[in-house]
Amino acid sequence: MAVKYKEIADALEQEIRSGKYDAARKLPTEEELITQFGVSRNTVRRAVNQLVNRGYIYQVQGSGMFLRDKSATDYINLGSLRGLTKDLSPDRIHTEVLDLHTMEAGSETAGRLNCEAGTMLYYIKRLRLVDEEPFSIEISCFNKNIVPYLNKDIASSSIYSYLIDDLKLSIGFADKVITSDQIGVVNAGLLQVKALDPALIVENTVCLTNGTVFEYSQSIFHYKKAKLLNRISFK
Incomplete structure (x- = not known):
């Protein structure tokens, strides 16, 4: 059975790649993601860590989760x-x-x-x-x-x-x-x-x-x- 936090990370990755967050350059807040996916805070944090490790976002304490620059392409x-x-x-x-x-x-x-x-x-x-x-x-x-x-x-x-x-x-x-x-x-x-x-x-x-x-x-x-x-x- 697929791991829930990975499913959430995959869904967010797809949204990032589709350009959904290009204007804001920022993901929804942790609270918003908890509500959106109906999961625990720990599950959301593990999903976010997946996106950090995949190179899509970085976190700034107290400010949120931001999209990394797309400077590297065709790789x-x-x-x-x-x-x-x-x-x-x-x-x-x-x-x-x-x-x-x-x-x-x-x-x-x-x-x-x-x-x-x-x-x-x-x-x-x-x-x-x-x-x-x-x-x-x-x-x-x-x-x-x-x-x-x-x-x-x-x-x-x-x-x-x-x-x-x-x-x-x-x-x-x-x-x-x-x-x-x-x-x-x-x-x-x-x-x-x-x-x-x-x-x-x-x-x-x-x-x-x-x-x-x-x-x-x-x-x-x-x-x-x-x-x-x-x-x-x-x-």
Whole structure:
């Protein structure tokens, strides 16, 4: 079941992205949000902290919650788990599903997913295009015990929307590792670069709120097009 404060944070994020608060550059007060969503003060504060961590707002004690400047655009937010569909306009993104099949976890993949070797997985390889140009290759492995069903239609859009809205998974946190490497021949062809050109690689290990790992993924970005952003609040 989805966590309530995350649902509120998602709703407020959508309102921020739609421009609802652009004129005031400020969110409603804590009391107004409590009334709007019919939840406790603690739930509202946890939702607000989510928006702070996602880089949308900052708080000034005694004054309120203000929208952060939109100076950084066309970037991939490292603080988000939803990837391109949350960071860029949906009409700019096209997804080609290159491969989707079930497989048994080998020893290395099982180690990544913290599961037994031989556990059934979904393997998905996708090419993501932005403005009709190759942008990234995403290779994902999902534990089939937690994600029991995936198909090409789901993989062609936002997998995470499906996981949250349809499967009702409560997604908690992720470890991200960023590296660089030379790209191989096959993936170079997909991204329309030269073999052995540099590539930016982001590895994700994603867990439910109870700490169970359900996905390991690797995103290989076109080195000329990828811009990554990590907004940090000093505490």
